[in-house]
Amino acid sequence: MLFTVLIILVVVVALAFEYINGFHDAANAIATVVSTKVLTPRQAVAYGATLEFAGALLGTHVAKTIGSGMVDTHFVTQFVILCALLGAIIWNLFTWYFGLPSSSSHALIGGLVGASVAHHGFSVVKMDGVIHKVIIPMLVSPVVGLTIGFIIMLILLRIFHKSKPDSVNKIFRKGQLVSSGLMALSHGMNDAQKTMGIITLALVAAKVIPTFEVPIWVIMICAVTMSMGVMSGGWKIIRTMGSKVIKLKPIHGFAAETAAATVLITASTMGIPLSTTHVISTSIMGVGATQRASAVKWGIVKNIVIAWVLTIPVCIFLSSSIYFAFSAAKGMLIHLF
Numbered sequence: 001m002l003f004t005v006l007i008i009l010v011v012v013v014a015l016a017f018e019y020i021n022g023f024h025d026a027a028n029a030i031a032t033v034v035s036t037k038v039l040t041p042r043q044a045v046a047y048g049a050t051l052e053f054a055g056a057l058l059g060t061h062v063a064k065t066i067g068s069g070m071v072d073t074h075f076v077t078q079f080v081i082l083c084a085l086l087g088a089i090i091w092n093l094f095t096w097y098f099g100l101p102s103s104s105s106h107a108l109i110g111g112l113v114g115a116s117v118a119h120h121g122f123s124v125v126k127m128d129g130v131i132h133k134v135i136i137p138m139l140v141s142p143v144v145g146l147t148i149g150f151i152i153m154l155i156l157l158r159i160f161h162k163s164k165p166d167s168v169n170k171i172f173r174k175g176q177l178v179s180s181g182l183m184a185l186s187h188g189m190n191d192a193q194k195t196m197g198i199i200t201l202a203l204v205a206a207k208v209i210p211t212f213e214v215p216i217w218v219i220m221i222c223a224v225t226m227s228m229g230v231m232s233g234g235w236k237i238i239r240t241m242g243s244k245v246i247k248l249k250p251i252h253g254f255a256a257e258t259a260a261a262t263v264l265i266t267a268s269t270m271g272i273p274l275s276t277t278h279v280i281s282t283s284i285m286g287v288g289a290t291q292r293a294s295a296v297k298w299g300i301v302k303n304i305v306i307a308w309v310l311t312i313p314v315c316i317f318l319s320s321s322i323y324f325a326f327s328a329a330k331g332m333l334i335h336l337f
Contacts, residue, residue, distance in 0.1 A: 006078045010202045013085045015225045018195040020092050021104040022052070022229015030230075033180040033257075038173045038250060047177075048184040049230040055188020056223035060214040061271035062190055066197030068212045069129040069271075070112055073204055075120040081202050083118070083326065084111035087319030095307055102307040103275035108194055109134055110315030118320035134312075137272050141263060142282040142308075148259040149286030156251055157290060172250035179257035184230075186264035187276045192226040194273055252287045259283040278308060 030044040039047060067073075088107035095102040109130075116124045160168050199218050203209045260280040267274040 006082070007202060007206050007208070010078050010081050010085070011199055013082060013089070014195050014199050014202070015221065017085050017089050017092070017104075017108070017198075018192065018222055018225040019229040019232075020089060020096075021191055021195070022049075022226045023096075023232045030180060030184070033176050033253060038176045038180070038253070044180070045231050047181065049227040051181050051184035052188035052192065052230050053223045053227040055185040055190075056192030056196075056226055057219060058185075058189050059268065060193060060196060060219070062193035062268055062273050063197035063200060063214050064212060065129070065133050065271045065273055066108070066112075066194045067201040067204075067214075068197075069133055070109060070126060071116040072120075072124050072126060073201060073212070075124045076116060076201060076205050077119065078202060078206060079326070080115045080119045080323070081112075081198060081205070083115035083323040084108070084319045085198065086322050087111035087114060087315045087317075090318055091311065091315050095311075100307040102311050103277045104191060105194055105273050105275045106134070106138065106308075106311040107315045108198065109273070110312035111319040112198070113312075114316030114319035115323050117316070118323040133272055137267065137274055138278070138312075141267070141274050142278045145260055145263055145279040146282040146286035146289075148262060149256050149283035150289055151286075152259050153252065153255040153287045153290040156255055160251070169250050172254045175254045176250050176257065179254045179261065182261035182265075183257040183280065186261040186268065188223070188226060189268040190264050190274055191276060192222050193268075195225075196222045252284075256280065256283040256287045259286065275308075 030039075030041075030048045033039050034041050034044050085108075088104070088111040091102070091107045091110075092104055113125055113130070160171075196214050196218050199222070200209070200212060200214045203215070203218075204212055209215065257280070260276070260283040263279050263283075264274060264276055
């Protein structure tokens, strides 16, 4: 009975993480389209949530990387997964409260690694998977996002340099409907799958399913939960992403979203759990840098980078601390009773 309750608890907490991921990372898809006033906030979240749902149904490559490529599944328990999720949730809520667009993906990965190491030691970590699917993409993807954003913006400036500003804004107000839709779709493809991977890992660990194949009901419930999270907003981070880094016009929003969506869709098909936050943030920076370096508010950027750097180590610390605290509490209760 207790074992069944623990499995249910893990699934519920995983869905809570997915919901928080939705409103925490909603800014990734809709901040620019709100900032440039192409859509109202209400219209943007409805539009974004619909495409996030669709994106979540487009494959399970990232889910398999998260669930079976980071740690040895033979040594993962429901308790380990629960501690991993709690560590990631605490960090997500902390960064959301301060309006910092940190990575939910890296929070989850850090939480899983920290709790697993606390349970079985460092040998449980699949270092090859962590290095090639997390560390290298974490370092490379922001640079790629910045570069592609910069290049796309230069091309657009070259094409439209003789056009009137009003005409350009009119064209890209419509274009942003496409680019923001692609961004929401790509976010659903990458981020929604991470919780699918965690829930499937829990089911494999509990021997509810024999092999790591994501069940249809897991895909659907994660897609719905992510969409609900996006619908709830996340306006503090939207404010940071949409206006504090650089003042955006529709052409800038189009360039940044197109660059970020290109990177994310490519990564999703390769099973790489990228940080959508890293990619869209640096895409916006790349777009802004085409105006002049001073157009980017580097003080805000510094705070964002600090959050990026801290996410994995802090979540390793949080999840392992939660594991040790729960284990100590369990030992005390057994001793008392």
